[in-house]
Amino acid sequence: MTIKDTMTGKEAEKMPNLAFRMMAFIFNLRDIFFSIDKRLDSFGIKEGFVIVDYGCGTGSFIKRASKLVGADGLVYAVDIHPLSIEAVSKKIIKNGLNNVKPLLADGYSCDISDNDADMIYALDMFHMIKNPSEFLQELHRILKKEGTLIIEYGHQPRAEAKAKIMGTQLWNITEEGLKHTRCQPIHS
Numbered sequence: 017m018t019i020k021d022t023m024t025g026k027e028a029e030k031m032p033n034l035a036f037r038m039m040a041f042i043f044n045l046r047d048i049f050f051s052i053d054k055r056l057d058s059f060g061i062k063e064g065f066v067i068v069d070y071g072c073g074t075g076s077f078i079k080r081a082s083k084l085v086g087a088d089g090l091v092y093a094v095d096i097h098p099l100s101i102e103a104v105s106k107k108i109i110k111n112g113l114n115n116v117k118p119l120l121a122d123g124y125s126c127d128i129s130d131n132d133a134d135m136i137y138a139l140d141m142f143h144m145i146k147n148p149s150e151f152l153q154e155l156h157r158i159l160k161k162e163g164t165l166i167i168e169y170g171h172q173p174r175a176e177a178k179a180k181i182m183g184t185q186l187w188n189i190t191e192e193g194l195k196h197t198r199c200q201p202i203h204s
């Protein structure tokens with residue numbers, strides 16, 4: 017396995033601890049020099065929303081997300097890596113983010129009720145998913161019928177990401193941005 021494969025998750029969704037720590041170091045630098053606020057603001061998150069940051073990593077987006085949903089909203093920060101949950105939990109305490117709840121995913125499953133979320137965003141992680149069908153089925157389960165999924169192409173060609181999404185027949189792509197697609201769930 018090459019370092020690149022380890023970092024981009026081509027061979028393992030749950031990356032080794034060392035790789036996660038290296039990623040965290042890079043992301044912490046990124047967060048100092050580049051603000052994510054504009055990007056998150058463009059998603060259309062509203063006060064009172066229940067949102068899911070799926071594959072939240074070091075929790076770069078949780079502070080802004082917490083502010084956007086406000087005291088009546090909720091942010092689930094989901095990740096498959098225990099070090100992510102540790103990093104997010106520290107950020108929650110440090111910044112008093114009482115409306116953010118860290119959740120460790122178990123494979124493609126997470127402890128969120130059916131039809132709970134108004135919005136899910138999965139940023140820079142879809143390329144790591146080995147079984148997109150199972151993954152997208154779980155996102156479909158937790159999203160409200162009128163909810164929105166924002167999924168970033170990540171380190172894969174746009175056409176490949178789109179084919180995976182369309183292949184499930186669970187999602188309509190409603191908007192294509194430079195880096196991500198916006199999708200609505202299909203319900204028969």
Ligand SMILES: C[S@@+](CC[C@H](N)C(=O)[O-])C[C@H]1O[C@@H](n2cnc3c(N)ncnc32)[C@H](O)[C@@H]1O
Pocket residue numbers: 025029030031043070071072073074075076094095096097100121123124138139140141144145
């Ligand atoms: C490259 S990081 C991106 C983190 C964050 N979304 C960001 O943009 O800063 C990808 C994250 O997705 C997580 N991940 C990979 N597969 C996952 C899965 N099946 N369920 C939940 N999280 C997953 C990894 O553990 C890692 O923290």
